[in-house]
Structures are given as structure tokens and as C-alpha cells.
Amino acid sequence: MNAEPPLWRMIRDSLEAALAAGEYPAGTPLPSEAKLAARFGCAIGTVRRAVDELVAARALVRRQGRGTFVPDHDAMARLPHDGPDRTAFYFFHIRPEDGARLPPETELLDFRAGLPCPAWIAPHLGIAARAPMIFARNLQRIGGRAVALDELWLPRALFPGLDRAGFAGRDGTVYGLYQKRFGHSVIRTDERLKAVPAPAEAATAFDLAPGAPVLRILRVAYAIGDRPVELRISHADTREHEYFNTLA
Amino acid sequence: MNAEPPLWRMIRDSLEAALAAGEYPAGTPLPSEAKLAARFGCAIGTVRRAVDELVAARALVRRQGRGTFVPDHDAMARLPHDGPDRTAFYFFHIRPEDGARLPPETELLDFRAGLPCPAWIAPHLGIAARAPMIFARNLQRIGGRAVALDELWLPRALFPGLDRAGFAGRDGTVYGLYQKRFGHSVIRTDERLKAVPAPAEAATAFDLAPGAPVLRILRVAYAIGDRPVELRISHADTREHEYFNTLA
DNA sequence: TTCGATTTGTTCGTATGTATT
DNA sequence: TAATACATACGAACAAATCGA
Numbered sequence: 001m002n003a004e005p006p007l008w009r010m011i012r013d014s015l016e017a018a019l020a021a022g023e024y025p026a027g028t029p030l031p032s033e034a035k036l037a038a039r040f041g042c043a044i045g046t047v048r049r050a051v052d053e054l055v056a057a058r059a060l061v062r063r064q065g066r067g068t069f070v071p072d073h074d075a076m077a078r079l080p081h082d083g084p085d086r087t088a089f090y091f092f093h094i095r096p097e098d099g100a101r102l103p104p105e106t107e108l109l110d111f112r113a114g115l116p117c118p119a120w121i122a123p124h125l126g127i128a129a130r131a132p133m134i135f136a137r138n139l140q141r142i143g144g145r146a147v148a149l150d151e152l153w154l155p156r157a158l159f160p161g162l163d164r165a166g167f168a169g170r171d172g173t174v175y176g177l178y179q180k181r182f183g184h185s186v187i188r189t190d191e192r193l194k195a196v197p198a199p200a201e202a203a204t205a206f207d208l209a210p211g212a213p214v215l216r217i218l219r220v221a222y223a224i225g226d227r228p229v230e231l232r233i234s235h236a237d238t239r240e241h242e243y244f245n246t247l248a
Numbered sequence: 249m250n251a252e253p254p255l256w257r258m259i260r261d262s263l264e265a266a267l268a269a270g271e272y273p274a275g276t277p278l279p280s281e282a283k284l285a286a287r288f289g290c291a292i293g294t295v296r297r298a299v300d301e302l303v304a305a306r307a308l309v310r311r312q313g314r315g316t317f318v319p320d321h322d323a324m325a326r327l328p329h330d331g332p333d334r335t336a337f338y339f340f341h342i343r344p345e346d347g348a349r350l351p352p353e354t355e356l357l358d359f360r361a362g363l364p365c366p367a368w369i370a371p372h373l374g375i376a377a378r379a380p381m382i383f384a385r386n387l388q389r390i391g392g393r394a395v396a397l398d399e400l401w402l403p404r405a406l407f408p409g410l411d412r413a414g415f416a417g418r419d420g421t422v423y424g425l426y427q428k429r430f431g432h433s434v435i436r437t438d439e440r441l442k443a444v445p446a447p448a449e450a451a452t453a454f455d456l457a458p459g460a461p462v463l464r465i466l467r468v469a470y471a472i473g474d475r476p477v478e479l480r481i482s483h484a485d486t487r488e489h490e491y492f493n494t495l496a
Numbered sequence: 497t498t499c500g501a502t503t504t505g506t507t508c509g510t511a512t513g514t515a516t517t
Numbered sequence: 518t519a520a521t522a523c524a525t526a527c528g529a530a531c532a533a534a535t536c537g538a
Binding site for chain 4: 498499500501502503504505506507508509510511512513514515516517
Binding site: 090191197213242243244 | 304305306338339435436437438439440441442443444445460461462463464484486490491492493494495496
């Protein structure tokens with residue numbers, strides 16, 4: 001009774017598995033649609049249907065005349081390739097109230113490798129409690145003003161060899177680092193927001209009265225194939241900035 | 249040198265304009281793809297490409313064997329048609345911390361028609377300051393517990409004849425009301441979030457200490473064709489609930 | 497219940513245009 | 518210029534879901 005899924009879906013899943021396995025790193029094109037069609041023994045339109053889905057899921061981008069690629073986080077952040085860049089801010093939602101989109105500057109405050117995973121974090125990342133973790137604390141500024149204090153938790157098993165120098169000395173964003181050095185292309189995040197009294201560190205960093213309201217953001221970032229790779233707790237000062245979200 | 253846009257885009261825009269103009273109200277199918285192809289003088293695949301875009305933008309839904317429709321907000325909220333419903337909560341993001349998705353209950357606290365539009369609200373809705381507005385205040389509960397206090401501002405010109413009885417006596421959600429009675433199908437919202445000290449009414453409703461942190465959400469809802477139809481200011485108690493957002 | 501008409505879903509194939517190298 | 522790759526558009530055939538006779 002169970003009808004098998006359509007061909008384009010099997011091709012999509014096959015491609016997604018290949019991407020999750022690290023074939024086709026960012027910058028190197030996939031086989032052309034004609035070659036993929038030959039490989040899968042189907043029409044070119046069927047391959048296009050499968051790729052369409054992965055493009056919609058932000059796992060791939062097409063470039064006419066060039067090929068199909070895993071999107072490069074930092075390249076997207078740099079290029080103003082079609083109008084004011086949207087992708088650069090896809091995962092950074094704190095903006096000045098006037099809506100300006102200044103890029104944030106990041107200062108590394110702390111970095112530790114080998115901490116055991118706190119019990120409450122483990123289930124979010126699908127790992128064992130006390131698994132070895134990498135921990136970092138960042139201060140984000142916009143236009144020189146401190147707006148967010150981030151704590152990052154990464155399973156060390158997913159980021160072998162990552163140390164403070166490698167983390168601090170990256171070229172672009174942290175997600176660009178995850179992608180270029182470790183092949184983890186973040187394409188989805190879940191965020192849970194609360195309004196909470198400012199913790200001590202946040203109050204100090206933002207020059208806030210203790211207990212003043214701040215926005216607490218708990219984010220889990222997922223790479224291609226729905227693999228959680230990072231948990232982040234941010235506290236943001238929303239006196240002159242806000243968290244922006246558009247649902248379409 | 250300016251190449252004209254592809255045929256499918258012109259068809260998409262034409263369909264979108266028809267939807268925004270109120271043809272094909274929710275529940276009545278569009279002409280079949282074959283008929284549309286004949287009308288536009290193109291291949292059926294080209295029509296499908298155009299409809300694909302509108303489906304992706306949540307302006308249309310397809311039903312195999314039945315036709316293509318403007319999605320019905322409340323029908324989506326009622327039917328568990330494929331697994332746990334996601335669309336019902338597409339525009340309601342407050343959830344218990346455990347992730348349960350109980351439907352909120354709404355209590356109407358206040359309703360006024362004819363108030364002049366506050367100057368700061370007018371630009372968000374693209375209308376003139378002091379334009380006549382409809383104002384409503386709602387209390388949202390989840391599992392009996394008050395979690396959000398909403399203030400709604402609607403341009404009266406877009407909701408002719410809407411009075412307290414019509415507003416309070418609706419069948420389903422407010423967005424369902426907008427759609428069924430006035431033809432405004434909300435498909436997109438912009439939300440701006442801040443952590444703020446609880447205003448007096450919110451503190452009372454939530455049994456909070458005055459000045460305790462609450463989440464303030466400013467939402468503008470857009471109907472098909474990017475027409476703003478509602479501004480909403482919500483204050484949410486996030487002690488046991490949170491604002492959930494997934495970016496994909 | 498069966499059947500046929502209608503409508504969308506899937507898959508195939510082809511031709512031509514446009515961008516890149 | 519030529520080769521390659523994606524983008525657009527056309528057309529056809531059959532499958533699957535729906536609905537009413």
C-alpha cells in the first residue's frame with residue numbers, strides 16, 4: 001500500500017546526504033545538471049526539481065553559466081551581488097531601531113576547550129552529557145556600542161583541532177569558519193526568546209542597572225542534514241536596538 | 249538593453265494582482281492550470297512555474313484533484329490534515345517552555361472604532377496620521393494562564409462596517425476574520441522585539457511585579473501584494489513561556 | 497459501488513536564450 | 518569564439534486524488 005516517494009525526492013535526499021557528508025565543499029561546483037541526470041538515469045528536469053528544493057532550503061545556490069554550489073557564508077556577507085545584502089544578516093537579527101544594517105564587530109572575551117557539556121545543553125545538541133565541548137564568549141558591537149553578549153557551546157568532536165588562535169584568527173564570521181574548516185554549512189537555526197533581568201556580566205557590558213530587562217536568545221544552529229552544531233546563548237541590550245524577524 | 253522579465257514572472261504578477269483585488273476568495277478555486285495556460289497563451293508548465301512562486305509565498309495552496317486556492321486561515325487552524333499542524337501557529341509564536349503547542353484562548357478587553365491614527369503608527373501602515381482607526385485590546389491565555397496582552401490597530405478604511413459585535417463574534421482567528429469578511433489574506437508579518445519593563449496593565453494581567461521584564465512585540469501584518477493591514481503591539485510574560493522562531 | 501471527468505503531480509524530452517569562462 | 522552551465526519555454530504522456538453521476 002505504501003507508494004514509493006517520487007523520483008525527485010529520492011534524488012534530493014541523495015544530494016543532501018552527499019552535501020552533509022562533505023562532498024562538494026563551498027566553492028567547488030556540483031556536477032552539471034546534465035551529468036547528474038545521466039548519473040541518476042533521469043531527465044534533466046527531474047534533477048532541477050530536486051535542486052530547486054535544496055536551493056529553497058538554502059543548501060545550494062545556482063549561478064547561471066557557472067554551476068551549482070554550496071553557498072559560502074562569508075562570500076555572501078562580502079558581496080553586494082544583488083542589491084542590499086540580505087543573506088549576510090540572515091542569522092544576525094539585532095538591528096538599530098532605525099532599521100540600519102551595520103555589520104556587527106565581534107570581540108572574543110573567553111575561549112575554553114574541553115569543558116564537559118552541561119546536562120541541560122546536551123539534549124539540544126543531541127550529544128551525551130559531559131561530552132567534551134568548546135566554549136567561547138563574544139561581545140558584539142554595532143557602531144561601537146555593545147549590544148549583545150554571546151556564549152557559544154560547540155561539541156568538540158565536530159570541530160577537531162579548533163583552538164583559541166584558530167577561532168580568534170578567522171577571516172569572516174563564525175559560521176564561515178565552521179564551513180571552511182570543518183564542512184558544517186549552517187542553513188537553519190531555532191531561536192527561543194525571553195525577556196529576563198540582566199545577568200551581572202551583561203549589565204556590566206551594557207552599562208545597565210542590575211536587573212534591567214534584556215533579551216535572552218537561545219539559538220541552536222543546524223547544518224545540512226539537520227545536524228545540530230552549535231548552541232548559543234545571547235543577551236542583548238534592546239534599549240536602542242531590537243530583534244527583527246520577518247515571516248513569509 | 250533592458251531585457252524584459254520572463255513570462256512566468258509576468259503571469260505571477262498578474263495572478264498576484266488578481267488575488268490582491270479580491271478575485272478568487274478563499275474556498276473558490278482558481279481556473280485550472282490548463283485554462284490559465286490558454287488564457288495567457290502559454291504552456292501549462294509556465295503557469296505552474298508562476299503558481300509555484302505564489303505557493304512558496306503562501307499566497308496559494310494546491311490540492312491535487314481539486315484545484316488551486318487562496319489558503320483559508322481558519323481551515324488551516326482546524327484541520328490536522330497532514331500531521332501536527334504547523335500553519336495554525338505560523339503567526340503565533342508564544343509557546344510553553346516545554347514546546348507544547350496549545351492553541352491560545354482570546355478574551356476581548358476593549359474595542360473602539362474611529363480613533364485617530366497615532367503619528368508614530370501611521371508610517372508603519374502607509375496611511376495618513378489621524379486617519380480613522382479601529383482599536384482592540386486582547387488578552388491571550390494558554391492553558392488558562394495569561395501570557396500576552398495585545399493592542400491591535402487597523403485602518404478603518406480597510407475594514408468597513410467592522411464593529412465590536414462582528415469582531416468579538418468571529419468564528420476563528422482575527423486573521424480568519426480579516427480574510428473572510430474583508431478579503432485581506434495575511435501572508436507575511438514583520439516583528440520587532442524588545443525586552444522592556446512591564447507596563448502597568450501588563451503587570452496586572454500577568455500578576456507581575458511592576459517593572460519586571462516582559463517581551464514587547466511590534467508586528468505589522470501584510471496581505472497579498474504587500475499591503476499592510478494591521479499593527480499589533482503585544483506584551484508577553486516569558487517566565488514560563490517563550491517566543492519561538494525557526495529560520496530556514 | 498463503479499465509472500468517468502476534472503485537476504494537480506510526476507516524468508520525460510526538446511529547443512532556445514543567457515551568463516560565464 | 519567556442520564550450521559549458523543554468524534559465525526559460527514548449528509539449529506530451531501518464532499517475533494520483535477528487536467528485537459527482
